[in-house]
Amino acid sequence: MKNSGFTLVELLGVIAIIVIIFILVVPNVNMIVNKGKETTYDRQISVILNAAYDLSLKNSDILPKEDNIVYITLSELKEEGLVDADIKNPNTREPFNDSLVISIKRVETSYENHDKLAKKNGNYLYSIVKDSISPTSTNNKPIITLNNLTANSSGNYITSIDLNGTFEEATYKATSSSGEDLTDKVRVRITYNDTQVSSIDTKKAGIYHINYTVVDDNGVSNSITRSIIVADDEKPVLKIPGSATISINEETFDLMKDVICNDNSSYCTVETTGTIEFGKAGKYIIEYVAKDPSGNTTTAKRVITIE
Numbered sequence: 001m002k003n004s005g006f007t008l009v010e011l012l013g014v015i016a017i018i019v020i021i022f023i024l025v026v027p028n029v030n031m032i033v034n035k036g037k038e039t040t041y042d043r044q045i046s047v048i049l050n051a052a053y054d055l056s057l058k059n060s061d062i063l064p065k066e067d068n069i070v071y072i073t074l075s076e077l078k079e080e081g082l083v084d085a086d087i088k089n090p091n092t093r094e095p096f097n098d099s100l101v102i103s104i105k106r107v108e109t110s111y112e113n114h115d116k117l118a119k120k121n122g123n124y125l126y127s128i129v130k131d132s133i134s135p136t137s138t139n140n141k142p143i144i145t146l147n148n149l150t151a152n153s154s155g156n157y158i159t160s161i162d163l164n165g166t167f168e169e170a171t172y173k174a175t176s177s178s179g180e181d182l183t184d185k186v187r188v189r190i191t192y193n194d195t196q197v198s199s200i201d202t203k204k205a206g207i208y209h210i211n212y213t214v215v216d217d218n219g220v221s222n223s224i225t226r227s228i229i230v231a232d233d234e235k236p237v238l239k240i241p242g243s244a245t246i247s248i249n250e251e252t253f254d255l256m257k258d259v260i261c262n263d264n265s266s267y268c269t270v271e272t273t274g275t276i277e278f279g280k281a282g283k284y285i286i287e288y289v290a291k292d293p294s295g296n297t298t299t300a301k302r303v304i305t306i307e
Helices: 008-058 074-079
Strands: 069-073 101-106 118-121 124-128 143-146 157-162 172-175 187-192 195-197 206-215 221-231 237-239 244-246 260-262 269-273 282-291 297-306
Touching (some): 008 069, 008 074, 008 118, 008 124, 069 074, 069 221, 143 206, 237 282, 237 297
Parallel strands (some): 157 221, 244 297
Antiparallel strands (some): 118 124, 143 172, 187 195, 187 206, 206 221, 282 297
């Protein structure tokens, strides 16, 4: 009986066709992938530039006067919640460096921008400083020091103050990598519970963050943060619903519904421990733990019955 399998010539022909298809298709696939990365990159840059514009609208005092150039950092935009904390560069698949710098320059109304790393809004041009897209060598960064404070072993500046205590400002100094005095270019921002404030109020318990940022004339930035913990010994007030009964057919239950936590710091978190085995009859004990910025806690328990 005659064998109906492929001959060597036929097999080589099939392989040749596959190779030709591979040669034709792979470059197109790579081109599509690279084009997608480029589009995503442009979109991310646009997000950053728009965020810088939004920040300048909220803080018009940072806009440059006449021919001056003002610099802001990606770190500041993140702190304001104007960009995602993990915004990534699609080319490297890594987050953009926090020290990425955006320059703001006053330009003529007739100016036309064709740079993908820049965007014009009104009379101002917002541009990504190209050298700052990649991490900048620490040897080239300006230096900021808090003269009357000592950082802890982790390099952080943390100060604890009793409620209604006295807060002492820190004196600071900034110099460029070449030794030029940049102290007058330091921008100071204070946040409380992720909201920008004008000063430290020791009558309110909680955690304040003071951020010091400086950008040198080459667009290279650096920043340090001082944390102020205004502590008290008053526990948060936790209110939870009473026990509840749910059907054995239920698959979900919102444990946080109608849970209320109040604290004199105006900020507290609530976490739960314990699990519910849906579809299995029984009584389940759930513990709620409320915690304030000073570390004071309040606990409460409730019973969830499945029947």
